[in-house]
Amino acid sequence: MRRPLFGGRNKAVPALQGYFVMWSLAVLAVAVTIANFTPLAKMPLSLVAILGWLALLAELFPVEVAGRRIRITFTMPYIAAAAVAIGTAEALVLDVAVTLSAGFVYPTLLGRKVSPPWTLLNAIVSALGCSLAGIVLNTATGHLSPSDMSSVIKGLLYMLVYGGVNFGVVSAVDNYVARRPLSENALSSLKVGAGALSVFTLIALPSVILATHQQLPLLVLTFVPIWALRTGLMYQAKMYNHYYETISSLNLMLQRAHPYTHGHLERVSETAEQVAKRIGLGSKRARMVREAALLHDIGKIAVSEEILDKPGKLNDEEFSHVRMHAKWGADILRPCRQFSTIVPWILHHHERPDGKGYPEGLSGNKIPVESRIIAIVDAFDAMIGGPKPGEKRTYREPMSVEQALMELERCAGTQFDAAIVEVFKEVVISEGGI
């Protein structure tokens, strides 16, 4: 699977749940290809060979986003160069050939199993992208007289359409197969913005111009910036992975100290994200709420398990010790600048709208909305307890979902944000309880 990145392409390879999507796309790709296919021109073989090798090389050195099973490649400049300098039908043949070759060579080089269905699907998406981009290119720019300006316009147009088709199809398939929201595609995960895409476009355009003038030695040099961009994206991918590994490691530390927390944190984080989305926070913000919810109790690592698991009521000294966990959580996360946004959410997740919470006694809207969400979901899950025996709180018998919701309602406006309690109830009802 491919989708454009920096106008390049990437590949999502989750397990394919069915062939329906693939065959639908195949039929569409064949139809569009036949409609667009023109007789192959007499091709300058040296140019085709160079562009083919460069495209294959770019395809064989992808950036892998671990945990997302996505590969991002940078072949598009060379396919666009072929389309402008040789012809759109030739570019289509070249792209499909490169995709099929890489689909077999890349896993073989890494000692992995070749996946013919996914390779075929990638080729289908390539054909679809090339065909549609070819139709637009031939229709919109057929009247332009040859010049470098027209090459630039053609190259930009081709990459725009090809990239758009690729990105749209792959995001849609990814959404269908892996149930991943369209807003969470690889580009947004890696924080690839308009600036980076512009840099890629600027770097990609010379390959179109140099191919048009058949400057073959200089054309080879265009791989240098492509390689530099690839390296940059690898760093982005590493930072992305590192962020989640840090969350996971901190969670693991807490689980080692207090094993019962595991299921609790998972449940709270999932529900907190749903509540955040339902109250209108953007998907990126909602995902951060999920991450904050996973880490909201990290400060409990410093709390004695004998106090935390003590049956019965805590005395004042013990209670003040436990209350420190919100501050300790913030202290642990503060050294990580990547968590700077969520540190206040964690610090204030035990504040109350009536100002009687801790650590700072904030009230009303002074409490971050993310903290108010976590507070409600956390309290609810603590009241009902987890499904596993070890997750039951030792100091209290678990309540039923209905009892816990009634308790939240009773405390709405004083201990919990009343509006968010209402939204939370909707989530619980729609999900059938957490």
Place this chain on the structure above:
Amino acid sequence: MDFVGWFVVGMAIATTLWVIVFVGNVLPAQLDERFRDSLRAFATAVELRFPGHSGVTKRTLELCKLTGYRMGLNRQQLRNLATAALIKDVGLCAIPHRLLNEGSPNDWTPAERNLYETYPEVTLSMIGDNSSLRPLIPLLKQAVTKYVDLPEEKRYTEARILKVVGDYAWLEKQHGQILARDAILHGINDSYDPAVVKEFLPVLTSARDV
């Protein structure tokens, strides 16, 4: 090529140079910074759980760096040593709060001592889940192994330094400098590499106020 062609190529060359500088300098520094931030967070968590351990990681890190310089470690080895020093104690979070915060290790029962001694294993299993830290597992394994028990081949100098410095910093926190120094000298050739101890002792003198 006409003017537009040269302009696009020129802009692309300039952008490429900028990208190379950015990718070669800025991004690696950012990644490294984030990596160190995370390690500091892990160390803070351990020190908050065990206030008696506070300062030990920092002291270990500083003494490791100084000893590493003296032993001529290269940049990558020094980096590995610093990282290992920061994470070697994360397994302590699995040790009961009471054990390390109440009473002295001298009062531990054999069962409690055995429990405490599982923490390096816990560290290794936790690190195994983190792809950035996983390559350090062989080094960390050797850092908790006695010198005489180290394998003949593939001995990590960083591990032998960390063994000496880590033990010293913990003993120093518990019993003071003199007893800690004596314990290290007592363990030469058995627990500790004599070559490392030879370089470590002058560091200790010069770093007394570190």
